Amino acid sequence: MTRENIVLWATFLALLFFQPFVFNQFQLFGSINPLVYLLFLVLYPFDQEQALFIVLGFCLGLGIDFLGQTAGAHTVATLTTAFVRPKLIRYAYGSTAEIPARYIDDSRTFNNFLFLVFLITFHHFLYFIMVYFSWDALGLIANNTFFTSLFSLLLISLISRFYSK
Amino acid sequence: MQRILNALIQFRNVVLYLLLLFIALVFINGNSEFHKTIFSRYGFYVSQRFQSINHKITYFFxxxxxxxxxxxxxxxxxxxxxxxxxxxxxxxxxxxxxxxxxxxxxxxxxxxxxxxxxxxxxxxxxxxxxxxxxxxxxxxxxxxxxxxxxxxxxxxxxxxxxxxxxxxxxxxxxxxxxxxxxxxxxxxxxxxxxxxxxxxxxxxxxxxxxxxxxxxxxxxxxxxxxxxxxxxxxxxxxxxxxxxxxxxxxxxxxxxxxxxxxxxxxxxxxxxx
Incomplete structure (x- = not known):
C-alpha cells in the first residue's frame, strides 16, 4: 500500500467523522452546512478503476447518512456524482487535452476550479432535490444549492491545498 | 450467455450504479415518511395507468x-x-x-x-x-x-x-x-x-x-x-x-x-x- 493510498483511506475515515459531527454543526446564516466530504470525490485518482470508486461513493454517502441521521439524500447524491465524475472531468479539463492522473497533480488553476464547481454544484443540486423532493420547492432548491456550494467550494479548495506536494 | 456476460462486463459501472441507486432509494423509502409518501404516490399513479390500459384492453376483448x-x-x-x-x-x-x-x-x-x-x-x-x-x-x-x-x-x-x-x-x-x-x-x-x-x-x-x-x-x-x-x-x-x-x-x-x-x-x- 503506497503512501497516497494510506492518505486517501485516512481522508475517507476522517471525512466520515468530521462531516456529521463538525461541519453539519456550522449552520452558517441559519441553515448552510458546507458538505466538505466531497473532498474525497475530488482527491480520488482519476485513472483508477471506476467500479470501486462507485462503491466507495455509495459507502461514503451511506456512512454520512447513518451518522448524520438523515434519510438517504447523501447516498443518492454522492453515488450519482461518483458515477458521472468521468464526464465532469472531461468537461472540466477538455476532452482533447491530457487528463491528469489526480486532481492535485494538475497545475491548471482554471481547469481545477472548473472541476470543483461542476462536481460540487452537481452534487449539491441533486442533494437538495432529494431533500425537498418536490417541484414546488424548485426555488428553494436553487437557492440552497447556490449558497451551500459557495461555502463547500471555499472549504474544499482550501483543504485540498494541504494535499499538494 | 457469453454475450449477456460480455454486456454485463461492458456496462458493469452502469449496472453497479443502478443497483446501488436502488438500494439507496429503498434506504430513503424506509427512513423517511415524507419520501415514502411521495414514492407511494408515484407508484400509485404508475400502477393506476397500467391498470387503466390493462382494463381497456381486457374490456375491448x-x-x-x-x-x-x-x-x-x-x-x-x-x-x-x-x-x-x-x-x-x-x-x-x-x-x-x-x-x-x-x-x-x-x-x-x-x-x-x-x-x-x-x-x-x-x-x-x-x-x-x-x-x-x-x-x-x-x-x-x-x-x-x-x-x-x-x-x-x-x-x-x-x-x-x-x-x-x-x-x-x-x-x-x-x-x-x-x-x-x-x-x-x-x-x-x-x-x-x-x-x-x-x-x-x-x-x-x-x-x-x-x-x-x-x-x-x-x-x-x-x-x-x-x-x-x-x-x-x-x-x-x-x-x-x-x-x-x-x-x-x-x-x-x-x-x-x-x-x-x-x-x-x-x-x-x-x-x-
Missing part, C-alpha cells in the same frame, strides 16, 4: 361477451315491460296475481328488406332456440312481424311490411281500435282504416298494440298519428301513421310466445264452429 349479456338482460327487461303494460288488461291486478302468458326470447336479424310488397325477415334462431311458428316478433320500439316457418337454426318472419299483414292496434289514451296496414311505399308510413269516427282522435296521438289478436300483448308502442282523413261517409276514419322505428332497419328482435294461444284458438272454434 370482452365487449362481445358484454354485448351478449346485455341483450339477455334486455330480453328479461322487455318481458317485464310488457307484463307491466298488460296490467291495464286486468283491472283487479292489485288484488289477484296478474296472469302474463307471454314468454320473451331474443334473436338477431339475418336478412331484412322493404323493396318488395311482400317482405320477409330471416332471424338467426330457430327450432333449437325455442322458436315456433306464429310467434310475434317485436323490436325495441315497435312490431316487426309474425313467425311463419322455422328451421333448425333460422326462422322466417312475415314482415309488418307485407301487404297482407294487418295488426290490431289501439290508441294509447283512447279505447278506439282498428287494424294497421302498410301503405307499401316508405317503410315507416302506415295506415289505419277501420276506426269509427265517433272516437276522439287528434294528430300526434300514440298508437299501441291492441292485444286483441292473441299474438301481441297489449301496450307495445308503435307510432303516432300524422294525418286524419276523416269521414268518408261510411263512419270510419282513415288515419296515416308514422312508426317510431323503421322495421327494415332493426338488428335485434324479441320473439313473444303466447302460451295461451291454443286455449284461445279452441274456445274460438267452439264459439264459431
Amino acid at each position: 370482452s365487449l362481445s361477451e358484454v354485448n351478449k349479456k346485455l341483450l339477455e338482460e334486455n330480453t328479461t327487461l322487455k318481458a317485464l315491460e310488457l307484463q307491466n303494460n298488460s296490467i291495464a288488461l286486468y283491472p283487479d291486478a292489485l288484488t289477484q296475481k296478474a296472469r302474463f302468458p307471454f314468454k320473451v326470447v331474443g334473436a338477431n336479424v339475418i336478412k331484412n328488406g322493404f323493396l318488395s310488397q311482400r317482405n320477409y325477415v330471416i332471424l338467426g334462431r330457430g327450432k333449437a332456440g325455442g322458436i315456433q311458428p306464429e310467434m310475434a316478433v317485436i323490436s325495441k320500439n315497435g312490431v316487426v312481424g309474425l313467425v311463419q316457418d322455422v328451421s333448425e337454426n333460422y326462422s322466417n318472419v312475415i314482415s309488418i311490411l307485407h301487404e297482407d299483414m294487418k295488426i290490431n292496434v289501439r290508441l294509447k289514451n283512447n279505447r278506439a281500435f282498428g287494424s294497421l296496414a302498410w301503405k307499401g311505399k316508405h317503410p315507416q308510413d302506415f295506415q289505419i282504416e277501420d276506426i269509427v269516427t265517433s272516437a276522439q282522435i287528434r294528430v300526434g296521438d300514440t298508437l299501441i298494440t291492441g292485444g286483441m289478436s292473441s299474438y301481441f300483448p297489449v301496450g307495445i308502442p308503435l307510432g303516432k298519428v300524422v294525418q286524419l282523413d276523416s269521414i268518408q261517409l261510411d263512419g270510419y276514419y282513415t288515419i296515416d301513421v308514422k312508426l317510431f322505428e323503421d322495421p327494415s332497419q332493426v338488428q335485434y328482435v324479441y320473439l313473444i310466445e303466447n302460451q295461451d294461444r291454443e286455449e284461445i284458438k279452441d274456445i274460438n272454434q267452439k264459439k264459431n264452429p
